[in-house]
Structures are given as structure tokens and as C-alpha cells.
Amino acid sequence: MSVHPFTPDANAALDRLGFTRRRFLKGSGALIVGFSAVGLADTLGVAPGVGSAQTAQERRSRLDSWIAIAANGAVTAYTGKCELGQGLFTAQTQLVAEELSVPLARVTLIQCDTSVTPDQGGTSGAQSHPTNFRQANLALAAATAREALVQLAARRLGVPAEQLAATDGVVRVKADVSRGVSYGDLVGGKRFELPLNPSARRKPASEWTVLGTPARRLDLPSLVTARVEFVHNVRVPGMLHGRVVRPPSVGATLVGIDESSVAGMPGFVKAVVKKDFVGVVADKPWQAQQIAARLTVTWKPGPALPSQASYYDHMRTQPSQDTVWVDSGDIEATLSSAATVMRATFLHPYQMHGSLASSCAVADVRGGQATIWAATQNVFGLRSTMAMMLGVEPEAVRVAFRRGSGCYGLNGVDAVAFDAALLSQALGRPVRVQLTRKDEMAWENYGTPFVIDQRVGLDAKGTIVAWDTVSWTAGRGGRVGAATPGNVVTGFLTGFQPAAFAPRGPAPATAPFNDQNSAPAYVTGCVGGTCDGKGTVASERAIVRRVWSPFFTGPLRAPSQLQNTFAHESFMDDLAAKVNADPVAYRLRHLRDPRLIDVVNAAAKAAAWTTRPSTRPARRRTGVITGRGFASVAMEAGAATNGWVAMVADIEVNQDSGNVVVKRLFIAHDCGPISNPDGLRNQLEGAALQGMSRALREEVTWDGEKITTADWRAYPSLSLGNEMPVIETVLLNRPDQPATGAGETTTALIAAAIGNAIFDATGARLRQLPFTPVRVKDALAARA
Amino acid sequence: MSTIALKVNGRSHTLDLDPATPLLYVLSDDLELRGPKFGCGLGQCGACTVISNGRAIRSCTTPVGTVAGAEITTLDGLGTPEKPHPIQQAFIDEQAAQCGFCLSGVIMTAKAFLDQNPKASEPEIRQALSGVLCRCFTHTRMLKAIGKYAEGRNA
Ligand code: FES
Ligand code: FES
Numbered sequence: 015m016s017v018h019p020f021t022p023d024a025n026a027a028l029d030r031l032g033f034t035r036r037r038f039l040k041g042s043g044a045l046i047v048g049f050s051a052v053g054l055a056d057t058l059g060v061a062p063g064v065g066s067a068q069t070a071q072e073r074r075s076r077l078d079s080w081i082a083i084a085a086n087g088a089v090t091a092y093t094g095k096c097e098l099g100q101g102l103f104t105a106q107t108q109l110v111a112e113e114l115s116v117p118l119a120r121v122t123l124i125q126c127d128t129s130v131t132p133d134q135g136g137t138s139g140a141q142s143h144p145t146n147f148r149q150a151n152l153a154l155a156a157a158t159a160r161e162a163l164v165q166l167a168a169r170r171l172g173v174p175a176e177q178l179a180a181t182d183g184v185v186r187v188k189a190d191v192s193r194g195v196s197y198g199d200l201v202g203g204k205r206f207e208l209p210l211n212p213s214a215r216r217k218p219a220s221e222w223t224v225l226g227t228p229a230r231r232l233d234l235p236s237l238v239t240a241r242v243e244f245v246h247n248v249r250v251p252g253m254l255h256g257r258v259v260r261p262p263s264v265g266a267t268l269v270g271i272d273e274s275s276v277a278g279m280p281g282f283v284k285a286v287v288k289k290d291f292v293g294v295v296a297d298k299p300w301q302a303q304q305i306a307a308r309l310t311v312t313w314k315p316g317p318a319l320p321s322q323a324s325y326y327d328h329m330r331t332q333p334s335q336d337t338v339w340v341d342s343g344d345i346e347a348t349l350s351s352a353a354t355v356m357r358a359t360f361l362h363p364y365q366m367h368g369s370l371a372s373s374c375a376v377a378d379v380r381g382g383q384a385t386i387w388a389a390t391q392n393v394f395g396l397r398s399t400m401a402m403m404l405g406v407e408p409e410a411v412r413v414a415f416r417r418g419s420g421c422y423g424l425n426g427v428d429a430v431a432f433d434a435a436l437l438s439q440a441l442g443r444p445v446r447v448q449l450t451r452k453d454e455m456a457w458e459n460y461g462t463p464f465v466i467d468q469r470v471g472l473d474a475k476g477t478i479v480a481w482d483t484v485s486w487t488a489g490r491g492g493r494v495g496a497a498t499p500g501n502v503v504t505g506f507l508t509g510f511q512p513a514a515f516a517p518r519g520p521a522p523a524t525a526p527f528n529d530q531n532s533a534p535a536y537v538t539g540c541v542g543g544t545c546d547g548k549g550t551v552a553s554e555r556a557i558v559r560r561v562w563s564p565f566f567t568g569p570l571r572a573p574s575q576l577q578n579t580f581a582h583e584s585f586m587d588d589l590a591a592k593v594n595a596d597p598v599a600y601r602l603r604h605l606r607d608p609r610l611i612d613v614v615n616a617a618a619k620a621a622a623w624t625t626r627p628s629t630r631p632a633r634r635r636t637g638v639i640t641g642r643g644f645a646s647v648a649m650e651a652g653a654a655t656n657g658w659v660a661m662v663a664d665i666e667v668n669q670d671s672g673n674v675v676v677k678r679l680f681i682a683h684d685c686g687p688i689s690n691p692d693g694l695r696n697q698l699e700g701a702a703l704q705g706m707s708r709a710l711r712e713e714v715t716w717d718g719e720k721i722t723t724a725d726w727r728a729y730p731s732l733s734l735g736n737e738m739p740v741i742e743t744v745l746l747n748r749p750d751q752p753a754t755g756a757g758e759t760t761t762a763l764i765a766a767a768i769g770n771a772i773f774d775a776t777g778a779r780l781r782q783l784p785f786t787p788v789r790v791k792d793a794l795a796a797r798a
Numbered sequence: 799m800s801t802i803a804l805k806v807n808g809r810s811h812t813l814d815l816d817p818a819t820p821l822l823y824v825l826s827d828d829l830e831l832r833g834p835k836f837g838c839g840l841g842q843c844g845a846c847t848v849i850s851n852g853r854a855i856r857s858c859t860t861p862v863g864t865v866a867g868a869e870i871t872t873l874d875g876l877g878t879p880e881k882p883h884p885i886q887q888a889f890i891d892e893q894a895a896q897c898g899f900c901l902s903g904v905i906m907t908a909k910a911f912l913d914q915n916p917k918a919s920e921p922e923i924r925q926a927l928s929g930v931l932c933r934c935f936t937h938t939r940m941l942k943a944i945g946k947y948a949e950g951r952n953a
């Protein structure tokens with residue numbers, strides 16, 4: 015494939031490194047760790063690694079180096095996990111520096127470019143940090159390189175490897191630190207290509223000097239002085255500017271366009287139609303925007319949308335795809351013999367990712383080759399779906415990640431990359447597409463709505479004996495993955511279908527127990543003889559019914575985990591109130607997972623929680639009143655628990671206006687070993703406050719035909735002007751445990767913590783999000 | 799089209815432009831500046847904020863013709879990575895950013911406000927920032943950074 019031009023920034027970065035990847039791979043002195051077992055692996059005595067087991071096919075589909083050490087000692091690491099504002103760039107650089115025993119400044123991290131970095135799937139689900147830290151990959155590659163260098167040094171110095179130690183890029187004799195040899199000298203003019211060595215020794219946390227420290231974000235000086243090249247800043251020679259014209263209503267199909275309506279407008283180059291996709295291209299962006307607004311397009315309306323007012327009931331009546339996460343088989347029997355049965359229904363709306371950036375991408379599709387600059391979370395997935403869109407082989411597509419704004423799951427980044435590529439392909443010139451705010455907000459993949467029915471049986475002592483949860487959620491599309499361009503709007507408009515939806519009766523889950531917290535932490539979670547639940551309630555059932563959504567949906571920070579945790583933790587509070595128990599003590603009474611118990615206790619301690627019955631004596635029913643709520647959760651994601659967290663929220667409710675202000679948050683958090691405590695705090699704070707905005711304000715709305723929350727007036731985010739709570743965070747560090755995610759934990763909890771605080775303050779229980787002033791006032795009015 | 803003279807970050811430019819073009823497009827496309835960003839294009843988020851003759855303005859809704867000859871400063875023009883402006887330094891000190899897309903809105907709005915109201919209290923600063931969004935919700939750290947800058951400036 016021909017080499018497409020790199021952007022000026024990318025060229026500058028490669029120049030700084032002193033090579034392009036191609037030249038580098040051909041170049042003389044280097045030590046490279048990759049998948050493939052070639053080169054001098056056995057002369058170094060390094061066992062062939064996983065690389066040797068790779069099939070040729072796999073080898074072709076992946077770029078195989080993770081770490082390269084040049085003859086001058088400079089370290090380049092390649093990662094498939096990208097910086098999305100979560101600080102991953104810095105944390106991964108710390109990781110490489112730590113495992114390789116070199117100073118932070120010597121490491122250059124190259125992120126997410128299908129032409130140079132390994133295929134690590136997406137950057138999502140708060141899984142990226144654990145992926146590169148816990149499993150093989152980047153950490154192991156660095157450890158492999160360090161061990162190999164120590165062995166080379168052993169030979170060079172004539173000293174057994176056990177008597178050597180590497181620090182600051184030099185391997186020294188432990189007993190005589192004046193004797194040593196630098197990595198650069200060891201590499202010299204030679205070439206070493208090593209496979210990943212699965213038995214390379216990872217540094218235990220007790221030996222860390224770079225990891226575990228609050229290293230400052232390496233990119234911040236450039237970021238705050240506007241030197242970073244965001245995807246919005248990518249400029250390539252000969253580039254034109256595109257805008258899309260999305261359908262005016264959901265499900266509308268294109269009848270036709272009248273190009274004469276824009277003929278002669280300044281800068282107009284071309285209008286492009288592909289099935290229901292419409293876009294225009296102009297010389298300059300402002301021209302493109304005006305042309306897009308002026309173009310006459312005729313659409314045939316789609317079917318009417320279900321009424322929003324009755325949407326939650328509508329969901330219950332739709333054909334559904336049912337998944338049974340756990341079923342002890344005795345739920346009805348236990349409930350019928352329980353002393354008390356409590357029921358409640360919890361409602362969660364569609365919400366937006368609402369990224370600050372309207373998405374943007376640049377594409378250069380010419381001569382059967384494509385280069386795409388996009389803020390995608392998955393460069394390889396976008397490469398293969400892009401190939402489907404363009405009708406070319408994946409090998410003909412290069413996707414290079416460039417930063418966008420925080421995305422919190424899935425915003426318009428992949429859709430706009432398709433938009434740009436379609437227009438570029440039609441023009442044979444590079445095209446940049448900037449979405450409008452409305453394009454972004456009316457067509458993104460929203461976080462999913464939920465209706466959650468809870469039924470719980472209590473025995474005579476008030477202990478929970480059965481917990482049944484049945485929920486309905488609506489979905490359509492999602493991440494494009496490797497083969498589903500129709501999962502986002504542009505792919506769909508050009509004729510690709512979203513991932514198939516097949517209604518079916520209850521079937522056992524194929525994923526591990528309780529993925530996404532369908533069941534509360536308080537059940538035993540016994541499936542097929544193993545009990546992975548965090549609690550003691552043995553009579554248990556959790557069923558999720560997924561129905562088809564009229565709108566595209568996708569994972570939004572703490573996907574389903576937030577909705578489920580809102581329902582479980584709010585209901586737990588209801589139950590504690592019912593039996594007049596302290597909410598913290600009542601939780602502990604039903605938990606058996608030590609790490610969850612630890613965060614519950616730590617949050618209560620940090621907040622100086624005063625044990626109290628849940629229902630307070632009669633309180634003032636007007637004016638401003640304060641309350642305190644508790645919530646806790648172990649985040650369930652895939653096979654492992656992905657973080658433990660507990661939270662206390664102190665709030666004020668203005669009972670006259672219905673306005674809720676969160677004054678203070680106490681957070682206790684456990685995500686295994688902490689790589690960067692300051693970065694972790696930044697994530698926990700941001701995730702909590704974003705969750706607070708969602709809990710208090712955010713809801714997607716629609717009328718009979720279209721989304722009506724398509725700008726920031728209609729979809730109100732809390733701004734820098736809103737009062738924010740003081741946040742106190744207790745970090746439980748577990749150096750001996752595997753690393754877990756931390757980017758979503760507090761998002762999952764805060765709605766329940768606030769709702770429980772409102773209940774504490776006022777005695778009114780809110781079971782529907784968001785807690786807008788109107789809903790709060792309605793709930794207050796409904797108090798007995 | 800008409801000829802428009804712009805003074806941006808201390809440099810003069812003469813451009814041949816439709817005077818109705820929003821200033822943001824001119825700054826980011828013609829002058830290739832990276833500070834002001836396209837967030838909404840509707841004046842609702844602040845990501846495009848620049849300082850014009852000492853006032854924070856939203857460049858996405860400001861026709862370029864209306865700021866011809868004004869002294870315009872963008873986030874790029876405040877300081878450099880090596881020598882950041884004190885307010886930028888305060889953001890580095892407080893590690894007050896996640897994705898950073900909102901920084902023009904937060905920093906330029908706060909700076910223009912504090913330049914005019916050096917003694918402003920925290921609620922007043924927040925009031926000035928009430929139309930500025932950060933969807934990563936780095937609010938707490940950002941307000942701390944702004945507070946530090948305000949203190950330093952008065953010291
Ligand atoms: S981009 Fe100008 S205010 Fe949002
Ligand atoms: S840091 Fe991402 S929007 Fe503010």
C-alpha cells in the first residue's frame with residue numbers, strides 16, 4: 015500500500031524519534047519486543063512466547079511490536095489504548111518506564127494507529143488500564159525487554175543475572191554499582207527481536223518507583239497552551255470541507271435532492287447521496303455549512319415514534335429478548351412464605367453522551383486506499399467497518415487516532431469518520447467533516463432506558479430472604495465493532511443494518527454471572543454451582559428483557575450498571591426504612607464480599623456516618639432541608655469485578671423550588687493497585703459529577719417524529735456555574751491484587767446516593783431519573 | 799468577499815473573507831489556531847471562547863466582520879508549554895483537565911472576568927462561568943486553579 019502523508023504533527027513526532035516505523039524496522043540497532051518469535055530469542059535464553067503460537071493470519075492482521083529500544087537507549091512503546099481524557103497516556107507511559115526501569119522522560123508512547131500499533135480492540139468499559147496493566151500486553155512486553163537486557167548484561171559483564179539490577183536504563187552489579195552497562199550500549203548496532211515472554215517477571219508494587227506515584231499528566235502543558243493536535247485540527251493538503259444533511263425525523267427515508275437549490279453558492283463543490291445519506295462538500299467549512307442548510311432535500315417520513323409519555327409502559331409490551339442472569343428456582347415460593355413482600359419500579363431515561371465536541375473527522379480516500387483521522391475508541395474496528403463502507407480491503411485502510419473531546423462511551427466519532435470517508439471517496443480528495451451540534455445530539459447512540467421491577471421478601475426479623483428483579487431495556491446498534499457499520503447512523507443511512515435483534519423467551523445468560531449488575535450485590539449469585547454474588551440472599555432471580563429501540567443506543571459510562579445500581583441501591587434504602595434499620599448496617603447485614611464490606615465501612619468512616627434508623631422523625635415540610643444518603647456497589651463487568659466503591663452524599667433540598675444541591679461527597683474506592691493516585695482521583699471526581707448532572711438534569715426527549723433535545727438548551731448539562739460538592743476520596747490501595755477499572759464506578763452510584771439523601775431529608779422517594787425540580791416537587795407533594 | 803484585517807495573538811493578518819463568516823472558522827481554519835474549538839456553534843458551551851479587546855466572546859457566533867481591527871487573544875496566544883501564562887500554570891499545578899476540549903471556554907472566560915474584576919469572590923467567578931460547559935466535569939479542579947490564579951494575581 016502506498017504510504018499516505020502523515021500529518022505535520024505525526025511527522026514531527028516520528029522525526030523526534032529519529033525514524034518512521036518502516037525505517038525503524040529495517041534500521042540497524044534496536045531491541046524489539048513483539049508477538050513473533052523470530053530473531054535471537056533462543057540465543058538469549060528467552061523462552062518462545064505467545065508470539066510463536068500465532069498463526070500467520072494473526073501475524074498479518076496485527077502489527078507485532080510493543081516496545082522498541084533504540085541504540086541511543088530511547089524507548090518507544092506502542093499501545094492500542096488511546097487517551098480519551100482519562101489520563102491513560104500518562105499512566106501507560108509510567109507503566110513502561112516502571113517495568114523497563116527507565117526515567118519517564120525516556121519513553122515515547124505511540125497510541126492507536128493501525129499502521130503502527132498493536133490491535134488491542136477498543137478503549138472502553140474502563141477496561142483499558144487493566145488490560146495493559148493486568149494482562150500480558152504492554153506491561154509484559156516491557157518486562158520481557160528488561161529481562162533480556164539484564165541477560166545481555168550478564169554476558170557482557172560476566173556476572174550472573176541474579177546479581178544484576180536495572181535502574182535508570184543501566185544494568186548494574188548489585189554489589190558494586192560502579193560496574194554497569196547502559197541499555198544503549200547493550201543494544202549497540204545489533205538487532206534483537208524478541209517474542210513476548212509470558213514468564214518475564216513483573217515488578218511487584220513494593221518495588222515501584224514510577225508507578226503508584228501521582229505523576230503529573232505529561233500532556234497537560236501542551237493541552238492548556240493549545241498545542242495538542244485534536245482531530246478537529248488535522249489539516250491535510252488539498253482538503254475540502256463537508257457537512258452532512260441528516261433526516262429531519264427518525265426513520266425518514268430520502269426521496270431526492272435538488273442540487274439546483276445550491277448551484278452557484280460560493281465554494282460549492284458537490285452534493286453526495288448514497289441511499290439515505292446526504293452530504294455536501296465545499297472549499298471552506300462556513301460555505302459547506304450554508305450549503306447544507308440551503309440544499310433542498312425531500313424526505314419521506316418514517317413511522318410515528320412511540321409517545322414519550324407512555325414509553326416506559328410501551329417498553330413492557332414490546333417483543334423482547336430475555337436473558338436470565340440468575341434464577342434459584344424458588345423465588346415465588348420464598349416470596350409467598352415471606353413475612354413481608356416489598357415491590358417498587360424504577361425508571362431511567364435515555365441519556366446522552368453529550369460530548370463537548372461536535373464530532374469531526376478527516377478522510378483521504380483515493381486510488382483504493384484510505385487514510386482516516388478519527389477520535390475513534392477502536393482504530394482496528396473502524397478500519398474493518400470502514401473497509402466495508404468503502405468496498406475495499408481492510409489492509410487498504412489506515413485509521414489513525416487523533417484526540418477528540420471526552421466521549422464517555424460512544425459519541426459521533428465513528429459515524430463522522432464514515433461521513434468524511436464517503437465524501438472523500440466521492441470526491442477523490444481529502445475531506446474534513448464537522449458535525450453540527452444537532453447532528454451530534456439528535457443521532458448519537460444514547461445510553462439505554464430502563465424499567466426495573468423489584469420484589470423483595472423479608473422475614474419476620476426484617477432480613478432479606480428473596481430478591482427478584484425483572485427489567486426492560488431498549489437497544490439498537492452500538493459500537494460498530496469489526497463488522498457492523500449499521501450500528502451507528504451513517505452506516506445505517508447507507509444501507510447497513512444494526513446488529514440483529516431476535517426476540518426470544520428467557521434463556522440463560524452466556525456471559526459470566528451478573529455482567530452489568532443486573533442482580534443486586536446482596537444475592538449469592540449461584541449459577542451452575544459457583545456463587546459469584548457479593549451477598550447472602552439465596553433465593554434470587556434476575557431477568558433482563560431487551561426490546562428494540564426507535565433510537566440508536568450505545569454504552570454510556572457505567573452502561574446498565576448505573577441504571578441497575580440506581581434501582582438496587584435505592585430499593586435497599588427503601589427496605590432499610592421498612593424495617594427501621596440503619597442503611598449502612600442493613601447493607602453490611604446482607605454482604606459477604608470482603609472488599610465491598612471494606613469500602614462500605616471506609617466511606618461510612620470518612621463521612622463520620624451516624625448510625626440511625628432510616629425514617630427520621632417528622633421534619634419541616636417547607637424551605638431548605640438537608641439529608642444524607644448512602645450507596646455502594648461492586649462493579650460487575652465480564653468475568654471479573656471491575657472496582658468496588660461506596661459513597662455518602664450530603665445534599666440540600668429546597669422544598670419550595672424542588673431544587674437539589676449536592677454539598678459533599680465521601681467516596682471510598684478500591685481498584686486494586688493504584689498506578690497514579692492523582693489521576694485516579696481526577697477520574698473519580700469527574701465520573702461522580704458527570705453522574706450528578708445526569709441524575710439531576712439529563713433526559714433525552716422526543717415528539718411524534720424527532721428528538722427534541724438537540725442542543726444544550728434543551729439538554730441541560732450542569733455548567734461551571736453550578737455549585738459542585740466538596741469531594742473527599744479514600745483510596746484503598748491493594749498492591750497485591752489485579753488492577754481493575756475506575757472510570758465508571760462513581761457514575762454508577764451517585765444517582766442512588768442522591769436519591770437516598772433526598773429520602774433521608776424529606777421522606778419522599780424518587781424512583782424516576784432525573785431528579786428534576788418538577789419531579790422532586792411532585793414527590794414531595796405525594797408524601798403522606 | 800471583502801478584505802478584513804485581523805489582529806490575533808499580536809500578529810496582523812489580512813484575509814479575503816465573507817464578513818459573515820464566524821470568527822471561529824477563521825481562527826481555526828484560515829489561521830490554523832488550536833485553542834478555540836467547535837463545540838456547539840450556537841454560543842451555548844464556550845469551547846470557542848477568545849478574548850477580544852479584553853472581553854471574552856464566543857467566536858462561533860461572532861461574525862468576523864465585527865471584530866476587524868480588535869485585539870484578539872486565543873488560548874494559543876496566552877503562553878507556551880515552556881512558559882505558560884500564570885492561569886495556564888495554575889491549571890497545570892492543579893492538574894485541572896481531562897480531555898481539555900473545554901479549556902478555551904474555561905480559561906479565557908475566567909481570565910477576561912478576573913482581569914476586569916480582580917477581587918471577585920468564588921460565587922462571582924462561578925456566575926461568570928455559568929454558560930461554560932466541561933462535560934468531563936473537571937469543575938472542582940478548574941475552580942481551584944482559577945482561584946489560585948486570582949490569588950496570585952492579587953498578591
Ligand atoms: S462552540 Fe461556541 S459556544 Fe459552543
Ligand atoms: S476536560 Fe473534557 S470537556 Fe472539560
